[in-house]
Amino acid sequence: MSSPVLDVQGLAYAYPDGHQALYGVDLHVHRGERVALLGPNGAGKTTLVLHLNGILTAGRGRVAVSGLPVTKQNLTEVRRRVGIVFQDPDDQLFMPTVRDDVAFGPANLGLRGTALERRVLDALDKVGMADFVDRPPHHLSFGQRRRVAVATVLAMEPEILVLDEPSSNLDPASRRELAEILTGLDVTVLMVTHDLPYAFELCPRSVVLSDGVIEADGATYDVLTDDALMSAHRLELPYGFDPRTIVRPSSG
């Protein structure tokens, strides 16, 4: 197999105030995989995500994206390759119109003119928001804003899409629509989530991060049905949801 899209080795990090968030994380994600990153609050999930595109710099260990190490010199290319969709779309959508916002990333990469316009419309088309191109983001519904936030990152044609709590605050219909969009994309996905049914639906593989180390890495079904593992790391299936009683979706 070629080099993994995401290659994290022995990553450790302490915040400037001395709080140690990560204690040697190893994680490999290969092309085309959809991986859920699970873990209780304060496990270091967000800290890990911020290392993937070089916002935070590893204290020890290394991160590489498709073979390219995340270092100061490579930041531009790394940030093109790793697209992060943050939890609150209001943080991500800061331009006056949807078009400007989706164009922001590719324009920073140097795209101009019709190439840029095509990139913007393609990305919006993938999330079904092409009709909203001239609207101000704050006039969209929350679900629509989340989809535009995904488009802003898709417009950079990333090799891996990193989603922070993609289903949070969505109503069930928007949640399902987003799932359909994500499964339809031809891109590697790493999804940070507390929504275990969503992880089960979308991600064949799950990784459990707890207290700054990877505690489990395997098929989502196996992780969610390992009761000892689950309770040891404050992971709980929502009431009424049991993977054992659900017929696995045909696409594994």
Add this chain to the structure above:
Amino acid sequence: MGAGHGHKLHYHGHSPVHRAPAHLKLVALLGFMLVVVATPRTWFPAFAVYLAVVVAVVGLSRVPASYLLKRMVVEVPFVVFAALMPFVATGPRVEVLGVPVSEAGLIAAWALVAKGTLGVLASLTLAATTEPRDLLLGLQRLRFPDQLVQIMGFMIRYLDVVTSEMQRMRVARESRGFDARSPKHWPVLARSAGALFVRSYERGERVHLAMLSRGYTGSLPRDGGR
């Protein structure tokens, strides 16, 4: 959450005034205001001409007069101040309706009201006929410092977000029986304002993170990258 198009001052339309390039409108407004302010206060016919010009532009823009008049209430504090001037100013007195008032004060009040009204009306017309985004692009084209244009852009974008956050905090306060009626409740309001400031600051940091993640290096793409 806000509904509809544009912002609260914008009146949607397709008149020649709406379609004129934003940077030309900005230059025209600035030039007009400089001329108005520089005009000696006793050249009364000149002010009539200025008013006619603004009214003509408003007519051309097909923005209803009532729409602009309602929004002119921002000027009220200045009008009140102007109305006081003839009474507090010193100097020779003249009789108006049997009340002795200062002549210099009267002229000053007239100038304040006339110049203020022209300025407010012209600015409102610009705001009513120009989308905020176009205004920013206009400023950018006029080589206005990039940092300031960016700051204004963020202000427009996040005004609604911060306002609704403020509303939610107010609703949460009142839901727990708080009612700001007397000065002894002010400390609570001050703490709320502080919390809002901290939240906005933290949001600023998160926005910055999101920008860096999409390759931001210090300047926004000119003309939206087009």
